[in-house]
Amino acid sequence: MNTQTTIAGVTFKNPVMTASGTFGSGMEYEEFVDLNRLGAVVTKGVANVPWPGNPTPRVAEVYGGMLNAIGLQNPGIDVFMERDIPFLKKYDTKIIVNVCGKSVEDYVDVVERLGDEPAVSMLEINVSCPNVKEGAIAFGQKADALYNITSELKKHAKQPIIMKLSPNVTDITEMAKAAEAAGADALSLINTITGMKIDIHRRKFAIANKTGGMSGPAIKPIAVRMVYQVAQAVKIPIIGMGGIATAEDAIEFILAGASAVSVGAMNFVDPYTTVKVVEGIEDYMRTYHVENLTDLIGAVE
Amino acid sequence: MNTQTTIAGVTFKNPVMTASGTFGSGMEYEEFVDLNRLGAVVTKGVANVPWPGNPTPRVAEVYGGMLNAIGLQNPGIDVFMERDIPFLKKYDTKIIVNVCGKSVEDYVDVVERLGDEPAVSMLEINVSCPNVKEGAIAFGQKADALYNITSELKKHAKQPIIMKLSPNVTDITEMAKAAEAAGADALSLINTITGMKIDIHRRKFAIANKTGGMSGPAIKPIAVRMVYQVAQAVKIPIIGMGGIATAEDAIEFILAGASAVSVGAMNFVDPYTTVKVVEGIEDYMRTYHVENLTDLIGAVE
Amino acid sequence: MKKKITATVLSQKEIAPRIFDMWIATELAACAKAGQFIGVYPKDRSTLLPRPISICQVNDKKDALRIVYRIAGQGTAEFSSYQEGDSVEILGTLGNGFPTEAAEGKKVFLMGGGIGIPPMLELARELPASAEKQIIVGYRDDQLFLKEDLEKNGTVYIATEDGSVGTKGNVMNAIEENHLQADVIFACGPMPMLRAIKKYAEEKKIKAYISLEEHMACGVGACLGCVVKTKEVDHHSHVHNARICTDGPVFDAEEVEI
């Protein structure tokens, strides 16, 4: 049985990754999860300088999921390179760094810095965070803006780049095609869906930012649909995510066309989720006599 | 205490309606619910001729909700006028007829036929059903197409028209503004969000149509967000829906800016939901000493 | 009159691997009939829709219902954990039921396959005394759930897929092997079995009433989720698509295209 999967020339021991922003840089989950068991750790978004993020409350629970408006609080690339990368290097897992910015220059800055670090296998470009006012999301909601930033980053990136798509669009395939045309090596989807919760007793927004990005099991059917649509529309590999709680969920994404999957909000609900998903995928492959994980990719009829 | 709400000159005894397609024409729920208690019955979509709908399976359960791809099966306007309207006229509730079509002419046809029936208070135009291949949804995903069909229907409609918006768009306010500019009297949102479910054991789509429209509590935060955004963007009244299960949910929509609300998929989960929502809104108004329901509309801070 | 009510579990036991037998006390039993079903609601709110489960038996006092179900997923797994005294929300009674009067003075087949067997028990109990009841049931293996109950209500013929008991094969093989004959058929089971029965009845020119399954949302005829293609225009939508939950689940085999 071979659970390996390859994306843009990088081979992962299994298809299970952590969704950016839900696992820190692995440090906080080291107590729960043997990081060596993971296909990859995808880190929290990092910018060229520290970002303070949004005011609190930043998180709220909703039916079958949660809203967040962290606003990409992060220590900036300097601290990240000094602290988080060395930490992750200790483990036998791939490192994918999620990159955020407010302008193309911000992104280029970070991408160039990371180019010097061979331990980083791939870069995931977050152009789809709905919680940051300036820039960012605009790149993820307009096909031409996405094309431009992707091709610009490709000029500077030493590692393969994954463009992370926003689900808050009319036609996700249009975005996927623009990223592919601009040279993206892979796509990841979905980022959170913009939502809102109102406390009816206080008549106030549950999140200080008014809106927050929705994640968790509630969004899974939307995410699976988008992964399927994108898999039909482009040739580059896809990392699927959105509400994955179990191996069954992960397999659903893989059958829909994902070459790998990420576990996000469910880490908060059960810190052992990632490893359980790894084991459950193996069980499924054993039960159905699947020799290679890659045979499952896009295998829905 | 006054629970009345007025939309485009039509006054409803309370803001609680049934979401199109989830309540038939009331006949099937008559055994459970005293229809006189409802603000309005919004009927299943009706076309100019009978529509057979999609192949089965047409429904599937998902976390906190369901997918459907009924495909607007309906008996056509003739049977509807002869059977459903006379049935509904027996009750002291407003009648809103949901209209579907494949071309502008189809819609005009139905709208004109309904113009002869004074018992029908308003028409809700479904330009957002994601489960019908031809036409329909295109009107709901392109602002200019929405503008055109809205202004065309306004030329023919005797009753006020409500344009029902699709959530499957990048910017719902753009659609709302187009409908308003074209003369729509009100808006209703949201229709279902396109989703997918895969049966991993059979490796087949759970819905014959592959994709289905997602509804139920899982989509509520997305719906509330869109109602809020639209309420900020236009002046015409909004009927809010998407996952309403309780009076608390209904009030959340009203605080976000809805003048009325519809209960959809939750009718299937508890056939008494509508009446419970009516009663719960009264309780809330009593608890917080709200004299007029209209004081709550858009009252979130 | 359909209602959603809270019923009480009277007893529950596993009568075959992953097959559970539950009695519930409910006023809905008063008007329940063979071939009808109830919608059973899971309590876990991540899963919302009612699960359609056939009525397997109505007690003599008509204040309790028996259901027999297989664990198929999250909902039925939850139900199987209920114990005496637990509450359970149900919607019912739903569907049309079998036209038992069609059996008056006739030689009858009651055919059940797998988890389609349970409704045959109440049917056997309700069929007129004048009917000659031949109960033909198909199992996977030697886990013959409900066999004793059925035997009290007619002559039972068994088919098993693995040949461990009775005829090796399915219910059609059992008819053949036992040279059975009937004037009218009532059946419930998997689609291939129902298709075979429809064909058989057409060839023999006898009536067959078959109970169909489809994924449902409302269970009461409102959502149009659960349709089956019909030969004639259906009375509701006028488009050759009848609703299994309300126009069925029992149909004259001639009338449906399966």
Add this chain to the structure above:
Amino acid sequence: MKKKITATVLSQKEIAPRIFDMWIATELAACAKAGQFIGVYPKDRSTLLPRPISICQVNDKKDALRIVYRIAGQGTAEFSSYQEGDSVEILGTLGNGFPTEAAEGKKVFLMGGGIGIPPMLELARELPASAEKQIIVGYRDDQLFLKEDLEKNGTVYIATEDGSVGTKGNVMNAIEENHLQADVIFACGPMPMLRAIKKYAEEKKIKAYISLEEHMACGVGACLGCVVKTKEVDHHSHVHNARICTDGPVFDAEEVEI
């Protein structure tokens, strides 16, 4: 070492209207300390996140934890239905806890307001014998939950909003009315109370350790959901935003901007 484990309910009772007192058997008790909290997971899967609840008491054998909580919404309502023998999933132990060594040989205020009272009990138990414990607690009315337990561990002063017992008003009024003094303060309660204490401690130039609350997702420092503004750059994100769940919930009042 943090863990998510299944614990067993030992007892549960309502000790004031909508306030529940639950003992659970868990290995997490072995390293639990005052001011730490656990995440309690509702079973109903429509609601997924753990509920942060303070440790109110650790038993002497260190194999059970006591929590005291108010029904605030869906999760706590579910918890209140648990009975002896039920299982409950918990994550813990979380947070830093109170720096009890800071009380060595000092006159101490232990100040708790409303549902911030419970952690004061374990704190009173853990403070060094050399500390002089003045426990000042504020209630809404005469429902003085945990009063007897607290009295076993120090001198208790009471304030009630409605004036029914002790000082009418809040914990600050109780200090004034009783002319109390301290060298160090430990406190947990609503934000206005903590703000008042921070101000009081600054004026008196004494140390105050306050336990903060914020909506949380992960509880382990990964999501950055639960931050509080800090005077100095925080060590994790370097942006004056410390994580309440891991860097707190207890902070030196001087260090946070509330």
